[in-house]
Amino acid sequence: MSWLFVLLQQLKQFILPLIVLLMFGRGDRNELWPLIGVAALVVLSLWQYFTYRYGVAGDRLVIRSGLFERSLRVIPFARIHNVALQQSALHRVFGVAEVRLESAGGSKPEAQMRVLRLDDALALEALVRHRGATDSAIANETESATLLALSFGDVVRLGLVSNRGLVVVAAAFATLVQISQRTVLDAFRSVGTWLFGFAGEHQFGLLHYAISALALVVFAIAVLRGFSILLALLQYHGFRLSQTGRRLTVERGLLARWRTSASRRRIQAWTLREGTLHRLLKRRSLEVDTAVAEDQQQQRALRELAPIATPAACDALIEHLLPRAGWTQLQWRPLPPSNWWRLVLPVVAPVCAIAIAAWWRLGPWGLLVLAWLPWAAFVAYRRAQRMAYATNAVVIAVREGWWTRHWRFAELDKLQALQLTRSPLDRRCGTATLHLDTAGSGAVAPPLRVRFLPHQDALALYASLSRTLARRPLRW
Structure with missing residues (x-):
């Protein structure tokens, strides 16, 4: 057949x-x-x-x-x-x-x-x-040993923390637009006419409109999360991470099944994530970059060791696969929090542009958009407080984020290149950025870099890592 x-x-x-x-x-x-x-x-x-x-x-x-x-x-x-x-x-x-x-x-x-x-x-x-x-x-x-298995509840939690439902809805909408754009526009026009006609007949007030809008938002979120849970069940049902000798194997899927395996030594870098909903559910996710050819079919690569798991389970998995790294005993070195204003700079220009456009259309009320800037400054300050890096004889790690966090780390034997850069702001503030490159940089993984390092500290770290890389062979 x-x-x-x-x-x-x-x-x-x-x-x-x-x-x-x-x-x-x-x-x-x-x-x-x-x-x-x-x-x-x-x-x-x-x-x-x-x-x-x-x-x-x-x-x-x-x-x-x-x-x-x-x-x-x-x-x-x-x-x-x-x-x-x-x-x-x-x-x-x-x-x-x-x-x-x-x-x-x-x-x-x-x-x-x-x-x-x-x-x-x-x-x-x-x-x-x-x-x-x-x-x-x-x-x-030895015989295959299970390192992690997701239960039905874990898969449901994975659907809740992911945005896969939004991807499904966007793909369906794009398909409908490609088939018949006029049909989609007519459908939107008909729904809008019915909604405004219904509201006009019942003489709804401002409070009713606010409640209705809130109900529609809650309904849309519930539908999107429902799609996310359904897609997570289809993709991650029966997820099992196992180890046979030095080889890791992942099996998952409900209707369609995926099984992918790779040698432990092919892992180039690691990413530990903790989003907003992750923190509410007390969960994290652990991903890896492997030295394999990656194309648009990302689901076939060995990328997610733990799509969702407790922080203790993620730490135990890292300790098991990187026993010499001392992950839980790393000494984190904070970066200067005085650079928080550099994190908020990319937000200032878009917010000001939106505020000007809102003022042009709505008058003084449009300037309320500027209220976002104090919140953005607060978030940037908290992010700067948490920024840190750690290194020992085995790994180098970087952590960033506040409410949404990530940890990015790699073994020193996997580093292929180092780059020390200084932007005009770096020269003005006496700092530098150290970029670390491995063979398997993931398409959606955050960059492995140490930002806002004092210049002398950056030079010392660069020289130390350069000597280490010169002495050790690259483990591909």
């Missing part, structure tokens, strides 16, 4: 335009001629897929593809850094899986097997794990 999955994969990018063409196309049905092109692409892709072969030759994987235009690819097992298995609902029905073999660098996986029997896929994953490791690592490999 491999042809079925290839056919569906090819039709994904054409199904929406074809539906639009069928439902909203004008003229006669001769407009269906694009179906000929789609059929030709499907036949071509099937032809290429059925000529795809892979095999094992010693310590490497050999892949052949093509008939008239042939391709031979040889991939050493030691080069493969991550093995990702995906099972859609259809995959699970037929007991098959899609496998991606990823390496550091590049924008595409080293190899992609779109349809393999599940037992063959798991066997290939084990083969890569054993052939890519050293003999001593294989000898020390």
Whole structure:
């Protein structure tokens, strides 16, 4: 049944335009001629897929593809850094899986097997794990041990703290606009006319309008959170982080299942997050950057070690995976809080521009927008009070944020470059910023940098880290 999955994969990018063409196309049905092109692409892709072969030759994987235009690819097992298995609902029905073999660098996986029997896929994953490791690592490999498992309540909390519902609504709205912009505008116009007509008939006062607006906001938030919880259940149901020897594996998903694994030494940097709702629920999240090729399909990479967990569980996970780092015993060095005004500067110009526009439209009442500046200054001051960094013989860590917080850290052996910069404000204030670069910078991860360091302290830290990096080999 491999042809079925290839056919569906090819039709994904054409199904929406074809539906639009069928439902909203004008003229006669001769407009269906694009179906000929789609059929030709499907036949071509099937032809290429059925000529795809892979095999094992010693310590490497050999892949052949093509008939008239042939391709031979040889991939050493030691080069493969991550093995990702995906099972859609259809995959699970037929007991098959899609496998991606990823390496550091590049924008595409080293190899992609779109349809393999599940037992063959798991066997290939084990083969890569054993052939890519050293003999001593294989000898020390033990049975799989569960490091973290999310319960149903944890997944619901994850949906509450995330904004995935907003992404779903925005995608649905964009799709509707692409299909028929006039239909969407007519729907908004009809709802608005009905609401204002209903309010006019019942002679609502200012208080009623305020209560109605508040009710609509609460309803919208509830709907968005409901979508977020539903999406979290689909993506993170049955989440399990396990360890086999030095390799970490994550399995998750309700209808579609994802299984991805990577060696512990491929982790380049760590991010510990604590948002507003995280703090209310007494939870955090732990993410990592791995040295693998990352494209737009981010969900397949080993990125979230703990999507949501208690602070104690996150600390225990870090201590287990970084036993020499002494995470809970780090000595944090605060940065000068006198630089708080530099954190509020980016907010001043937009707030003033909005206030001027509001004053132009609403008169003196529009200047109330400026009331946001004292709050922004207070938040900046509290952020500056919490900014700190810590370093020892194993790791360097930075913490930032106040009500929404994050900790960013990396092992010194993973640092690839150091950069010391001074902006005009830095020179004026006698400070500098130290940037630290690793191989696996995440697309949404905060930068690993130490800001507002006194210049002499920055030079000393830069010199100390430079000597350490010069002595130690880079552990890829």
